Amino acid sequence: MTTSLFQPIQLGNISLNNRIVMPPMTRSRASQPGDLANDMMTTYYAQRATAGLIVSEGTQISSMGKGYAWTPGIYTPEQITGWKKVTDAVHAKGGAIFAQLWHVGRVTHPDNIGGQQPVSSSAIQAENVKVFIDNGTSEPGFVAAVKPREMTVTEIAQVVEQYRRAALNAIEAGFDGIELHAANGYLINQFIDSEANNRTDEYGGSLGNRLRFLDEVVAAMVDAIGSERVGVRLAPLTTLNGTVDANPIDTYTAAAALLNSHNIVYLHIAEVDWDDAPDTPVSFKKALREAYQGVLIYAGRYNAEKAEQAIDAGLADMIGFGRPYVANPDLASRIQNGYPLAEHIAETLFGGDEQGLTDYPVYQVEVNDDF
Template sequence: MTQDPLFQPLQFGALNLPNRVLMPPMTRSRAAQPGDVPTALMAEYYAQRASAGLIVSEGTWISPLGKGYARTPGIHTQAQIDGWRLVTEAVHAAGGRIFAQLWHVGRLSHSSLLGGQAPVSSSAMQAEGVNVFIDNADGTPGFVQASKPRALSEAEIAEIIEQYRQAARNAMAAGFDGVELHAANGYLVNQFLDSGANDRTDRYGGSLENRLRFLDQVTRALVEGTGDAQRVGVRLAPLTTLNGCVDADPVTIYTAAAKRLGEIGIGYLHIAEADWDDAPDMPVDFKQQLRSVFPGVMVYAGKYTGERARRALEEGWADLIGFGRPFVANPDLPARLKLNAPLAEHERATLFGGDAHGLTDYPALATA
């Protein structure tokens, strides 16, 4: 097993990863209320999974208007920063490495989560048929249609870029090893990138160069906020069409985005592939095209098995593979992949919200 591609070390920037298994961001909605503060329970959850080569935290919102789902953690207040420090210290004590995924949901929110305000986006276009997770008036959780957004002014765009810069500083103050920009799955950065979600006529809309501008400026702000381009990753989702974001020519826009991010010099590019049953496949030639324009570490996530992951690494278009849902019920997932051991199944009803059940009570292989 010494030549197993999943268990070769990987160096990028100051980080030395012991394997190629990445735990990708997964919303679990267990932040303490009020205040959306990370907890000791969350610290235990992440520390249990510290054998991953790299952990990327669940999406953590950068400002109050960036929040889109109930009980998700922020990185905006001092209490939230302190809560995340519990998490990073626990992960580091267990020998792991962890990046913070920085999140602004844009239009994928509801006014009840935003103090009655409308969500903001690139354009005043509603994500039809898209539901978000809220707390109902009686305290029970539920899903409702996302509210109609209003378009951001250029002055507000500049303010959000500054919020990203400050969020990166906050993440470093909380002890994270780096940050990942969530620019995928229909959230705010994606709403600027994709032509179907952006009808602006100013310098943030229309042409390919204009639609890349927000991604470019936010990424550069994160580099400044962390002080090191290698401590920045970006997650893109070229073909997923999640949450109503569709581009007329995704290969062109996302190849250009990858090239731009390579020029900025970020540490890794994280590609989220569609992972539902009848989702479109991402062609290997597209993956090779992205590899040709992006010189950093390439990460892929989306229904990978150990076998598929090893093949991707051997073919050379991927350097790290994210395993999402398998990490929920298998805290020692790398050990199971190494031994080709059976994987436990997660309990769907406990994915969003709740307590330790379905979060920290899945046993490791030795006890299972």
């Protein structure tokens, strides 16, 4: 029986029932054409509404922001309508849901963006990075990401506006707020990390310059929908999709302080989560806690015991459980009651139909009818 995870918490203007987060997980089941959230996705999210907070899978802010086949968007009226079904269903179950807003930058292929060349902070290819495209079958076809071109300052301003518009669209679609995806090697991360950004203008070079794009995007979204509805996800120590920073602790402590100045409602830290990955240093977590005073969420390799310890130690306020939420729609109940967790089927993570998405059952308590 856990206790700290099931204490209520205030997130901006929303009262959450527990401190368990279903973090964003790409599942690639949006309807085509149009990259639309659909009834299948509506069922999937509603099944998991007992999480304190759901953060949606990444939803691209423009056609150029799409990195993988069959991911949903949030920039057309039809996409907004599709997501409205999802948010209505989650709210009907008493849940709360934020939309993760996503632009992948260089982590894509022309087949996913209408034949165009990807854009990034710089014309640097993400080495050994694969994305998947629609190859005419129901199975994702993995291909290498291609070399991007460097964005112009005018294009940067246009993308800032796309983020602002997407935040407004998310509120129109019924989301309780948005999470800016600034992690895992995607576009904003490509500006932040020193080894992915070789610009010589006001968006490159110094740490302040590399954080400028993040600063402008967050400022635009806060202005549009209010700081109490804006969260941000960072991945300080990961090198996913080829982004590496020379001094990540300094860089991301500064990023946390910057986000604190915008008074965003939460900061979501994605920790390295492969099996033999090193733990995030406690000293770094304490530095992040000092730099950012809002709700702190961590995700990556947590079980109930580790989650409780992080909250009790004051290092985190909420904990995300990613892959466990794939196969356990009733994860909160399973954690609270000590029920065993089901394992997900890896082959059904991306693409396909209801199998591996909505067909995982809730835990059934065996009743002994013997007298």
